[in-house]
Amino acid sequence: MLSKEKALEILEKGLKYSDADQIELLLLEEDFYLTRFAENIIHQNMGRADHTVMARAVLGKKLGVAVTNKLDDEGIRKVVKDATEIAKNQKDDPDFVSLPRSGTAPEIKGFYNDTRDFSPDDRAKNVKVAVDKSKKNDLISAGAFQTETDVTAVVNSSGIRQYFQETKTNFSLTVSKDEQSGWAQGFSREVKDINTDKL
8 A cells, every 4th residue: 555655746746747727636545355255155255456546637617537547657647638638628617616725634543454454364264253153053144254445645736635544344244044134244444343253
């Protein structure tokens, strides 16, 4: 995941490449991991890592938005240029006043190392707790255990420089027998809060 310094450095290049009246760049980065199970068996384990940069250019009251997943100089320069070209071909937005301005956002705890570092084996062990309990009670279980780490960063020509890194974890479980079923879900930023046995 990109550090605050690196994420803002990448986006601030876009400010230099812009000749629009105003420009804003937003970076979204995601590391997502998922273990799915059905019929009391894990059948899918996957991971995905991706990042996106969106540029919003303003020319008077015309706005253009472009998106890329290239973080190098060429990619940032192109997404800014594309957003500006799109803005040139738009009609005025009579409700547009300005890109936002704000001070520094307060520091909020949203990131946990344990959640970021939770492995496929860790997810499988937690799923096994639910599956074993289901089997013991002659039930069929299905569900998913996922963990995610996200970065959101934004800069604009009005002075905004914001960065937030967060983790999320989610465990969902459906158990059934005959024509009856039950469902439970746990969600937290901290994976230690997820108690698969209790759920």
